[in-house]
Amino acid sequence: MQLSKYKNQNVAVFGLGKTGLSVINALVKSGARIYAWDDNKEQIANAKMMYRECNFIHPKECNWHEIRTLILSPGVPISYPTPHWIVKLARSYDCKIKSDIELFLEVKATNQKIIGVTGTNGKSTTVSLIGHVLKSAGKKVAVGGNLGVPVLDLERDAEIYVIEFSSFQLELMDKINVDIAVLFNITPDHIDRHGGMENYIATKLKLINGSEIAVIGCDNEITADVFNKFTGNKISISASMLPFLPFQCPNTGIQPGHVSDMKINLTSNAENIAAAYAVCKLLKIDNNTIIDGIKSFPGLKHRNELLGKIENVFFVNDSKATNAKSSEKAILSYKNIYWIVGGRSKEGGIESLSEHFTRIRKAFLIGESTEAFANVMGNKVDCMKCYNLENAFELAFEEAINSKEEVTILLSPACSSFDQWKNFEERGDTFCRMFENLRYNYMCCLV
Structure with a gap:
């Protein structure tokens, strides 16, 4: 991805893991002036060897009057239990803090579709399953985000991007605009980072609030309540929809389809399959192609x-x-x-x-x-x-x-x-x- 709006702009990057390096790579290609740092000295040394064009100086030595954007890696806390020192520094100069996904959404073409997936459990499997089915349908698809490849390293010319959003990534984002959002179960997780369930839930809801249509799992008490209160375009899904997937989706053309003989475990993946089916139907993929894609999906490593x-x-x-x-x-x-x-x-x-x-x-x-x-x-x-x-x-x-x-x-x-x-x-x-x-x-x- 090239970020042309940042050409000749001063941009700070903090966090030099996989995500931070992908940001630097995109900014270097775009002609930005980059000031990069990390709390980990080994990460800094590694990044210096890879990107000699960058300025690797401590942020407190930078002229923040000239830096308008800070790209933060998702592992860096911005609020609870206390904002990281780099966050406090940037805010003191009214510097805009962004995530790599925000940069990606800024430059994606208007004809490229974005599918965003979040929730406590099931994100990675569902993202991979949706990507697998769409590829089986002959679509040019790129899959990444919190799962696998950072978004700025994805193919530039994909028709559809299927992106996993973690709560850490969503916490960093102000502007979200996706075509379809999938929200699964919400159960207590990363509470030490978010400071309570209320904040954790609010962070997850950012994705559906920034979507054209939301696919929401209703097997979970919290997300069922979210579905009932959500006023945007929405579709409910449930694990109980298997094996015949009887979706109630007005005006989407969804018809029941039989699913059997799958490689992945039905019990643990029922909600994932229901979500993938709903998303692919919204993208006008025919039933047989969806079912064949689901059947051939091998599942994820380390997941059941x-x-x-x-x-x-x-x-x-x-x-x-x-x-x-x-x-x-x-x-x-x-x-x-x-x-x-x-x-x-x-x-x-x-x-x-x-x-x-x-x-x-x-x-x-x-x-x-x-x-x-x-x-x-x-x-x-x-x-x-x-x-x-x-x-x-x-x-x-x-x-x-x-x-x-x-x-x-x-x-x-x-x-x-x-x-x-x-x-x-x-x-x-x-x-x-x-x-x-x-x-x-x-x-x-x-x-």
Whole structure:
């Protein structure tokens, strides 16, 4: 993307991770004068090697009378618990603070469609599923945002952009204009960043308020209330619409379509499928193409991902489940579960999952939350304190392989990974390697 309006303009960029570097790349190509910084010295050193055209000086040494725009990475807090020092500095000079997505929306062509997706759980799968179906329909599609590729690195000539919006990204944005917005469930998440549920909900609502038409999930109490109060163009969706997808969408031409034989798990992806179907119908994709696209979608890595089976034991990697609501979908997908759970707990922990404890054959507790989760489970669930993933994996398999019936070892932590891992991907990749090593060693023993 080229940002021609910033040619010869002084622009500050703070945060030099993947998003910040994509901003610098676009601004360099657009002829802007860039002043870049990060709290992390290693990030600065890396960026200096890549972009020698930039001015890497501490923001407090810049002449802010000449800087009119600050592009902030989404990890930088602008309000709660306290604004980052760079935010306070920029505001003291009445400098406009923007996100990379705002820059993207400023330059996209009027004939290019924007699909925005947000919510607490299900965003990444739905964004990827919509993109997959549209590509199957022959559309030139680009998928990114909070998921995968930063928006400024996406192909410039796409017909349709499918973008995942996180609450951190939405918090930064004042002007939003998308053709279709999808809002899923809203449950407590990142409350330490937003300062309460009211602020978190308000942040999510920015997306539908800036849309031509909103597709809103109504299985969640909060979003059902949002749907009832929303005065714009809207369509309701629900997981209960499967398997026949009987949408009630006046004037959209949507007809029931049968969905079966899919690669992804129906139980945990019902709402995602309903949303993708609704969006694609609004984009005038025919039923058969949508259904065929949904059937061929392989799913996301680390999201209720079936790795394989050894004897009577299935292995499922759901490392992307970083809160209880997300883990609930995986738990409802299986029976006889050996549950590997734990990490850095979110607000509310796993108390909301207690009604599903009967599906858990045994829990293997890991991470910071070990003691707290053991107390929650009490005498309701047989559990073992393992503290780390390696112990949990070995002990779970040792018990599962001796069972006479089929069981599922499910890594679905219901927690963030930051107590022991860099991110949920690293946690999930480790689980996958453990499975592959076990399968290899197990097969060798059988020879």
